Amino acid sequence: MTAGLSACSEPAEPEASSSGGDGTLTVYTSEPQAKIDALNAEFTAANPGIEVQVYRAGTGDLNARIASERETGKIGADVLLAADAPTFEGYKDENLLVQYTPTDVEALNADIVDPDGYYVGTRIIPTVIAYNTGAVTEPPTSWQDLADPKYKGQITLPNPDVSGAAAYNTAVWLGEESLGQPWLEGLAANEPVVAESNGPVGQSVAAGTQPIGIVVDYLVRELAEKGSPIALEYPTDGVPYISQPAGIFADGANQEAAKKYVDFLVSKRGQEVAVEQQYLPVRDDVGTPEGAPALADLNLLNPDLAQITASQPEAVKRFNELVG
Amino acid sequence: MYCRSHGVTSLSLTRAALWLVVTAMILVPIAAVVSIGLGGNHVAELLDAGIVDAAINSLVSAGLSALFAVVIAVAMALILDRTDLPGRSVLRLVLLSPLLIPPFVGAIAWTGLLGPSGTINKFWASHFSGPLWNIYGGDGVVFLLTVHSYPLAYLIIAAALRRIPSDLEEAARISGARPMRALTDVTLPLLRTAAVASFTLVAVSNLADFGIPALVGLPDRYVTLSTMIYRFIQSGTVAKPLEVVSAIGIVLLLLAVVAVALDRLLGRRGAAVDGPSTPAQRLALGRNRIPAGAVVWMLALAVTALPILSLASQALLPAPGVPFTWANLTMDSIVGAVTAPGTVVGIRNSIFLAVGAAVICGVVGLALGVVVTRTRSRDNVGLDLVAMLPQAIPGLVIAVGWLIVGRYTGLFDTRWVILCAYVMAFLAIVVQAVRAPLQATPPALEEVARSSGASPMRALYDVSWKLAIPAAVTGGVLVALTAVRELTMSVLLVAPGTQTLGVSIFNLQQAGDYNAAAALSLLVALAGIAGLGLVAGVTDRKKTS
Numbered sequence: 018m019t020a021g022l023s024a025c026s027e028p029a030e031p032e033a034s035s036s037g038g039d040g041t042l043t044v045y046t047s048e049p050q051a052k053i054d055a056l057n058a059e060f061t062a063a064n065p066g067i068e069v070q071v072y073r074a075g076t077g078d079l080n081a082r083i084a085s086e087r088e089t090g091k092i093g094a095d096v097l098l099a100a101d102a103p104t105f106e107g108y109k110d111e112n113l114l115v116q117y118t119p120t121d122v123e124a125l126n127a128d129i130v131d132p133d134g135y136y137v138g139t140r141i142i143p144t145v146i147a148y149n150t151g152a153v154t155e156p157p158t159s160w161q162d163l164a165d166p167k168y169k170g171q172i173t174l175p176n177p178d179v180s181g182a183a184a185y186n187t188a189v190w191l192g193e194e195s196l197g198q199p200w201l202e203g204l205a206a207n208e209p210v211v212a213e214s215n216g217p218v219g220q221s222v223a224a225g226t227q228p229i230g231i232v233v234d235y236l237v238r239e240l241a242e243k244g245s246p247i248a249l250e251y252p253t254d255g256v257p258y259i260s261q262p263a264g265i266f267a268d269g270a271n272q273e274a275a276k277k278y279v280d281f282l283v284s285k286r287g288q289e290v291a292v293e294q295q296y297l298p299v300r301d302d303v304g305t306p307e308g309a310p311a312l313a314d315l316n317l318l319n320p321d322l323a324q325i326t327a328s329q330p331e332a333v334k335r336f337n338e339l340v341g
Numbered sequence: 342m343y344c345r346s347h348g349v350t351s352l353s354l355t356r357a358a359l360w361l362v363v364t365a366m367i368l369v370p371i372a373a374v375v376s377i378g379l380g381g382n383h384v385a386e387l388l389d390a391g392i393v394d395a396a397i398n399s400l401v402s403a404g405l406s407a408l409f410a411v412v413i414a415v416a417m418a419l420i421l422d423r424t425d426l427p428g429r430s431v432l433r434l435v436l437l438s439p440l441l442i443p444p445f446v447g448a449i450a451w452t453g454l455l456g457p458s459g460t461i462n463k464f465w466a467s468h469f470s471g472p473l474w475n476i477y478g479g480d481g482v483v484f485l486l487t488v489h490s491y492p493l494a495y496l497i498i499a500a501a502l503r504r505i506p507s508d509l510e511e512a513a514r515i516s517g518a519r520p521m522r523a524l525t526d527v528t529l530p531l532l533r534t535a536a537v538a539s540f541t542l543v544a545v546s547n548l549a550d551f552g553i554p555a556l557v558g559l560p561d562r563y564v565t566l567s568t569m570i571y572r573f574i575q576s577g578t579v580a581k582p583l584e585v586v587s588a589i590g591i592v593l594l595l596l597a598v599v600a601v602a603l604d605r606l607l608g609r610r611g612a613a614v615d616g617p618s619t620p621a622q623r624l625a626l627g628r629n630r631i632p633a634g635a636v637v638w639m640l641a642l643a644v645t646a647l648p649i650l651s652l653a654s655q656a657l658l659p660a661p662g663v664p665f666t667w668a669n670l671t672m673d674s675i676v677g678a679v680t681a682p683g684t685v686v687g688i689r690n691s692i693f694l695a696v697g698a699a700v701i702c703g704v705v706g707l708a709l710g711v712v713v714t715r716t717r718s719r720d721n722v723g724l725d726l727v728a729m730l731p732q733a734i735p736g737l738v739i740a741v742g743w744l745i746v747g748r749y750t751g752l753f754d755t756r757w758v759i760l761c762a763y764v765m766a767f768l769a770i771v772v773q774a775v776r777a778p779l780q781a782t783p784p785a786l787e788e789v790a791r792s793s794g795a796s797p798m799r800a801l802y803d804v805s806w807k808l809a810i811p812a813a814v815t816g817g818v819l820v821a822l823t824a825v826r827e828l829t830m831s832v833l834l835v836a837p838g839t840q841t842l843g844v845s846i847f848n849l850q851q852a853g854d855y856n857a858a859a860a861l862s863l864l865v866a867l868a869g870i871a872g873l874g875l876v877a878g879v880t881d882r883k884k885t886s
Contacts, residue, residue: 049848049851049852049853050681050683050848050849050852051681051852052852070836070837071837072835072836072837073848074832074833075832075851077571077574078574078832078833080574080582081574081582081583081586081737081740081741081833082744082833084581084582084583085583085741085744085745085748086744086748088377088583088745089744089745089748089749090748093753093754149662151662170457176559176560178559178568178571178572179555179559179571179572210456210457210477210560211559211560211562212556212560213555213556213559214851215853216850216851216852216853216855217449217556219853220449220661220853220855221452221456223660223661223662224453224661224662225662226452226453226456226459227456227457236853239853240660240661240662240853243659243660244659244660244663244669245660245661245662245663246662246663247662337562
């Protein structure tokens, strides 16, 4: 054990990969561990020559790791599967991604494909209103409702400083005609509890600690499936969503395998796995999770991405001033 | 009458070796961070983001929580080790349990109890007007930091208390002082070195805590430097996140330098006394024994059992919000947590890392402590300062430093890089633990050894080194326990196959599987309590009381 200090000189070189796509593929993702494991098992079954290695962390930790790797040389991943379009816009602007259009692009929801071809969305992850069925008899059905004083002290939502999805939502809310600053002031007056991220929000609503929450939809379905007294409403005045895009790093050692992986993510089989994992899919030939509405029935908001990316820091600052 | 170090080869060699170790393990990663932090000018950006308020919040919360932790720890040490309170041994383990629960898990348990609609507040509001106390905000941060750090302070102070001879108190008693008076006038002043050492350690490590201020501070707009770091890393729109984060890291470093300087100023003036010649006499509580016991037990259980029960109830339920009835209880979450892919790997890695870090920190920390407190040299201050610094750096910043160093040395994506980060972060725990007994040892013993012909090195080894071994073991155990529940550093440094237990818990929680996360935390806590019980049993047998 005391040899630990001298052992600090045992480099473990990553194995080089051949050009045919076989070998090791490294994926950085914010997908929950069990989900990414199941997804990779499917991918490996279809592509037996490729071994997928995963580094899983929250989006913030992924950003920190990517930034540190750039500081010292190359990014250590082939594929990034995480977060939201604005994050990818940032990486695209810094020329870290390569252009790649997946084979099945025709079958995909056009809104989640980057027109420049640097990344593609892999899930529709809407933010919804969740409520505790034991504690709330008249659930709010729109964002507007959340500013109603009768919900004072009952609401919880994720922190846009910590959750990428929450930062994106904040920019969307402030950019919407019908909501904007007056609505955010109304929400702030209801003294919502700002939780760290989506996970604690779902937990808090299910446990009844804060009976109403703003949270991503698949978490609510998962908790309900396990027996928690929780249900959701897709807000009638527009549903903001993020798309967990996938992109290929220019630094990646195994571009061929990376392309196959991105193809698989949005392929029919890959999307069936997504639906099994309670996600709304990015194509319409695989159905939707049990109890979820058809995509066509949702009032999904598709704001101008460039504008959202530009206004996001200001929006988060405004949120912190008003809500904190 | 300390031994002078120049002209003494073996001692100089030891000193040089220590400098080499702290340079490699601490200074190099810090240099990596500082060089990035100074890479651009972010002063305006940081001022705009409110870094001044965050720095004040960090200082106040860390300082207050350390103060309360030390006060509680001294009271605990006196009550448990110097009175005949019923059920002392069990009570000690109960009171140490917060040490074993990862702070972010503890914070979740407490917010469930004392959040605006938490269990206790709901109950209170239905019987009285309004809630009892809302845990969100600065006061809650101080409360939780205190709860999670008093065990650390207690272990250091209790070790020091055991070394104070009871002859002095008895002399006071014979001269007519009442037991209480003997305690306050004789024993308490002798505890000062240990109190200052534990205050610095706790204050400096609370400066860097992330989980607690994130979970109970941010909901009430209470921002500290460590939560601010996350804001910049998280935001996909900051141009150079690493530079900004490292700049905040430099601010924390400066705060730590101030804290350690103060520690050196205040902690130097402790009196040295000879080691115990007779076991300490316990203070008989007499008629008050049972009522006093009841009060202390109630307080202890309120602080420790509530979160553990809250964890246990979560661990036995299939999902949050399911009513707690016999029919709903299930072992599914516990089985699920233990069989989750990664958990087994996490347990194996965490044991390896905890034991490795404990052994390395124990040996290096003891050597550092002996050299810094028992020899005279101008570079002692430097050595001491370097060893303490990493405590104040948030795990995220340490991890960034090691990510960079790891890339250049080929340690990247191995278990060794995590071990290096742990050693850097936890070395101070052992240095602070051995400082108190070493400073309280009179130089007379070494002088005797010297006059009998021992070389300075030999005298140091035979006297100081051996005297401080029990404290170093305590420190090593603390390092292991801290390492097992460590999260922020591991998250950034793990790679496929090197994940740790903390990361397993965090992954379960992130996936929304709270019950499995609670189950795993509970198992860690129970295993830790069992481990502590074993250690306590061994040291109890060593003592003659």
